[in-house]
Structures are given as structure tokens and as C-alpha cells.
Amino acid sequence: MNRKKPWWLAGLLALAVTVIALPTGCTQDKKAAVTPAPTAGDGADAASTATPDKPADAVEVPLGLPPLPVPKDNPMTADKIALGKQLYFDGRLSKDGTISCATCHDPKKGWTDQSPTSTGIKGQVGGRNAPTVINAAYATAQFWDGRAPSLEAQAVGPIANPIEMGHTLKDVVVELNKIPAYKDQFQKVFGTDVTADGIGKAIAAFERTVLSGDSAYDKFKAGDKNALNDAQKHGMELFNDAGCSTCHAPPMFSNYRYFNAGVGMDAEKPDEGLKDVTKKDKDLGKFRVPSLRDAADTGPYFHNGSAKTLEEAVALMGAGGKDNPNLSLMMKAVRSAKLKDTDLKDIVEFIKALSGNYPKTEPPKLP
Ligand code: HEC
Ligand code: HEC
Numbered sequence: 001m002n003r004k005k006p007w008w009l010a011g012l013l014a015l016a017v018t019v020i021a022l023p024t025g026c027t028q029d030k031k032a033a034v035t036p037a038p039t040a041g042d043g044a045d046a047a048s049t050a051t052p053d054k055p056a057d058a059v060e061v062p063l064g065l066p067p068l069p070v071p072k073d074n075p076m077t078a079d080k081i082a083l084g085k086q087l088y089f090d091g092r093l094s095k096d097g098t099i100s101c102a103t104c105h106d107p108k109k110g111w112t113d114q115s116p117t118s119t120g121i122k123g124q125v126g127g128r129n130a131p132t133v134i135n136a137a138y139a140t141a142q143f144w145d146g147r148a149p150s151l152e153a154q155a156v157g158p159i160a161n162p163i164e165m166g167h168t169l170k171d172v173v174v175e176l177n178k179i180p181a182y183k184d185q186f187q188k189v190f191g192t193d194v195t196a197d198g199i200g201k202a203i204a205a206f207e208r209t210v211l212s213g214d215s216a217y218d219k220f221k222a223g224d225k226n227a228l229n230d231a232q233k234h235g236m237e238l239f240n241d242a243g244c245s246t247c248h249a250p251p252m253f254s255n256y257r258y259f260n261a262g263v264g265m266d267a268e269k270p271d272e273g274l275k276d277v278t279k280k281d282k283d284l285g286k287f288r289v290p291s292l293r294d295a296a297d298t299g300p301y302f303h304n305g306s307a308k309t310l311e312e313a314v315a316l317m318g319a320g321g322k323d324n325p326n327l328s329l330m331m332k333a334v335r336s337a338k339l340k341d342t343d344l345k346d347i348v349e350f351i352k353a354l355s356g357n358y359p360k361t362e363p364p365k366l367p
Contacts, residue, residue: 062211062356064218066251068137074152074201076208080189082364084206086182087199089363093172094121094165101158101203104130107361110297111210116305121166127271129305132298134358135291137208140256144287144303147277151204156196169196181367212294212358220353228353235343235350242337244317244347246330253292253354260285261331262322264304271303284326296352310348318344 059076061068070076087093088101104118105111111133113119118130128144136142141149148154158164159172176182176194183193190198217236219227228236239245249255258274265285274283287303300306301313316322318339321331339347 059209059211062213062218063222064213064215064251064356065135065211066138068208068211070208071150071152074205076205077189079185080202080205081209083182083185083189084202084204085361085364086185086366087203088206090366092175093159093167093199095167096121099165101133101155102363104158104164105133107210107359110134110294111358112298114299116300118164120161120164124163126163128303129300131290132294133207133210134212134294134298135210135252137211138252138256138291139254139288141288145274145277146256146258146288151207152200155203155207156200159199169199172196172199179367185367210359210361212356215293215356216353217350218356229349231346231349232353233350235346235348236353238337238339238343238347239350242318242339243330243334247289248292254289256288258283258286258288259328259330260321260324260326261287261302261317262324262327263287263302263316264306265322265324265326267304273303282326285324286326286328292351293354294356294358296355297358310351311344314344314348314351318347 059068091097091100091103093100099121104113104120106113112130115130117128118126120126131144136151141147142151142154148157156169159167160169173194173196176199186192186194186198189202192198216227216232239248245253247255247257247259260273262285264270270285272284274286274288275281277283290301295301295313296310299310299313300308301310307313307316317331318334318337320333320335321327
């Protein structure tokens with residue numbers, strides 16, 4: 001489908017994160033085992049550098065996904081992941097105890113809230129659609145406008161956001177330190193009491209386990225020619241030929257760059273997107289290309305949740321976006337493919353073939 005050298009490699013190197021992979025080397029293998037990178041000095045005591053906790057034996061990366069990027073200063077360990085999972089589901093991270101990360105990124109709802117825009121503390125409604133946490137580990141920056149450089153940086157943001165969890169980090173740290181079991185776990189994992197840094201790291205480590213691959217498409221790419229039906233195969237061809245795959249580039253079906261597709265630009269006060277971050281006019285209305293893996297479960301679509309169904313979202317994309325002075329030339333180029341209604345249907349079927357086996361994690365017991 002795309003024979004260019006892996007686009008994600010350059011991005012990952014640029015971010016100076018460690019790509020750690022020990023593929024078993026056997027193409028028949030459904031899973032590639034990934035273990036944390038050996039640190040300098042390596043060997044048996046690799047675990048002794050960053051944290052007192054031991055590295056997780058392996059985080060299994062499902063078929064079709066690239067090696068898991070894990071930052072050097074936040075290695076994956078079993079205890080850290082378990083701690084992050086508790087924090088992720090714990091409403092006590094919000095001011096009134098009612099909102100957890102899982103409220104808006106619910107494992108049972110494709111790790112989003114399946115609402116156009118999210119409702120936070122005291123029923124306040126935000127302006128943007130909650131992206132899924134599925135495969136967020138691979139994004140080279142977080143949020144629709146990329147304003148958080150890492151999952152670690154992102155994870156502590158919602159706590160202090162006045163319309164999301166409405167708390168302060170300082171107070172959350174004080175309160176969690178009053179819960180002996182949390183204090184013990186932080187000591188075990190980080191060798192410190194509860195800290196904001198530790199909260200971010202633990203939640204990020206947990207989020208890096210929320211992976212989804214092994215889709216019909218991945219099976220097809222691995223050699224099972226019957227994994228896709230005819231409509232899906234046709235949809236895949238159109239997806240490539242019309243230029244969808246330039247932005248929604250495999251294997252993650254996003255190149256994680258920013259483009260203006262014209263979504264919401266006709267609003268009275270349009271969301272400025274990337275311009276909010278860079279303050280540059282050329283970035284007006286640009287949003288990060290969303291991954292299309294598991295998109296079948298993560299609607300409504302677009303940064304403002306304006307497309308209710310996958311069909312609606314694909315129709316707008318297939319029409320080359322909505323006209324506005326800053327519309328991406330690559331969006332306009334899609335128009336030359338002159339996709340018919342039946343073509344759009346097949347593209348939708350193809351996107352459904354990108355749905356994998358994401359974890360339906362149950363809330364853990366909280367301390
Ligand atoms: C009130 C709803 C709400 C709560 C609570 C919430 N989020 Fe979010 N989350 C959102 C919205 C909305 C966005 C998109 C915001 C944007 O792009 O500006 C988002 C973005 C994200 C992203 C970026 C994903 C991507 O692809 O860019 C991650 C990761 C994330 N949230 C994790 C968390 C974690 C971890 C918590 C708990 C500490 C949390 N969220 C709490 C609504 C919420
Ligand atoms: C120039 C880059 C580019 C091209 C080409 C492109 N897209 Fe997109 N796509 C985007 C961006 C950017 C968004 C998010 C727009 C927003 O929310 O403002 C998006 C959003 C989507 C979404 C919604 C996903 C979600 O989770 O919200 C779907 C579905 C989609 N595109 C499918 C397609 C299809 C099918 C094609 C080809 C017909 C295509 N795209 C071509 C950049 C592109």
C-alpha cells in the first residue's frame with residue numbers, strides 16, 4: 001500500500017523518544033513482543049536506573065502496529081501501569097469527585113464519550129470532540145492542535161482544566177497523599193510520595209497499553225488475502241488513489257500533521273486550531289489528522305463533533321473538505337478523484353476493516 005520508508009521513524013527520532021522493539025523475527029507470528037529498552041549499562045540491572053520498579057516483561061503490540069514508542073524517562077513497568085489504571089478511573093482527580101478520565105474516554109465507548117463535544121465538571125460543555133485514547137501512544141503530539149508534546153504532559157492537563165475536572169494539581173497531590181495505599185504505590189513505583197510528575201507518568205504508561213491492531217486490514221497485510229471483502233478491497237484502492245492515504249497514512253492511518261479541511265470554519269467564531277498554538281495566520285483552522293483505526297467506534301467525528309456518522313465524515317472528506325480561504329491544497333486534490341456515492345460506501349467499508357481488538361478495560365478496585 002505504501003512502500004515509502006516508515007514515516008513514523010523520522011518523527012520518533014525527532015522527538016528523541018526511544019523506539020524499542022524486539023520483534024520475534026518470525027513473520028508468521030501474530031504478535032511482536034516488545035520489551036523496555038535496555039538502558040546504558042544494560043543487561044541484568046537495566047531496571048535499576050530510572051525507577052526502583054522492575055520493567056514490565058513485555059507489552060504485546062498487536063499485529064499491524066509499529067514498535068511501541070516509550071520515552072526513556074518513563075519505562076513501562078507492571079506496577080506503574082496498574083497505578084496509572086487506578087488514577088485513570090479515579091473520580092477523586094476531579095474537584096467534586098464525579099469526573100475521571102474514563103468519563104470522557106470510556107473503554108466501553110471506544111475510549112471516547114461518543115458525544116459531539118464533552119461534558120465535564122458541573123455539566124459544563126467543552127468546544128471540542130474527545131479523541132480516543134486508543135493508540136494515542138503513537139501520536140507525535142497530543143490534542144487536535146498538538147499543544148501537548150507527550151502523553152505525560154497531556155495527562156495532568158485535564159485535572160486543572162476548569163471545565164473538565166476543575167481541580168488543581170497541587171490539591172490533588174495533597175489529597176492522594178492522604179490515601180495510604182496510593183502513597184505506598186507511588187513509593188514502590190517512583191520512590192517518592194505522590195507527585196504531579198508521577199501522576200502524569202503513571203497515567204501515560206497505562207495509556208500506552210491501550211492498543212488496537214489485528215484488524216481485518218492488518219490480517220490482509222500479513223498475507224490473508226481473504227481478510228478483506230471485495231467492497232473493502234475496492235475501498236482501499238480508492239482510499240489510496242484519491243489521496244486519503246497521504247494524510248491518513250498507514251500503518252496508523254494518520255501522518256499526525258496538521259491540515260485545514262474546512263470543518264467548522266463557517267461558524268461565527270471558528271475554532272482556530274493550530275493557530276491557537278503557533279499564532280501564525282497560515283495555521284488557521286488546521287487540525288491534526290485523526291487516526292482512522294477503530295474510527296467505526298469513535299464517532300461523532302471531526303474536532304467539533306459535527307459529523308454524526310462515519311458516512312457523513314467520509315462524504316465531506318471525499319468532497320475535498322469545505323471551501324474556506326485556508327483550505328489545504330491536498331484536500332482540494334481529492335476532488336480530482338471524483339468519488340461517486342458507491343465509492344464513498346466502499347471507503348466506509350474499508351475504514352470499518354481498520355477496527356481492531358481494543359481492550360474493554362473494567363474499572364479497577366480503587367484504594
Ligand atoms: C470532560 C471531558 C474530559 C475529561 C474528564 C478528560 N478528557 Fe481527555 N480529552 C477531552 C477532550 C475534549 C480532548 C480534546 C481537547 C483538544 O484537542 O483540545 C481530550 C484529549 C485527550 C487526549 C489527546 C488524544 C489525542 O489523540 O490527541 C488524551 C491522551 C486524553 N485526553 C487523556 C485524558 C486523561 C488521561 C484524562 C484524565 C486525567 C482525561 N483525558 C480527562 C475530554 C476529556
Ligand atoms: C490534507 C489531508 C487529508 C486528506 C487528503 C484527507 N483527510 Fe481525512 N482528515 C484530515 C483532517 C485534518 C481531519 C480532521 C478535520 C477536523 O476535525 O477539522 C480529517 C478527518 C477525517 C475523518 C474523521 C475522523 C475522526 O475521528 O474525526 C475521516 C473519517 C476522514 N478524515 C476520512 C478521510 C477520507 C476517506 C479521505 C479521502 C477521501 C480523507 N480523509 C482525506 C486530513 C485529511
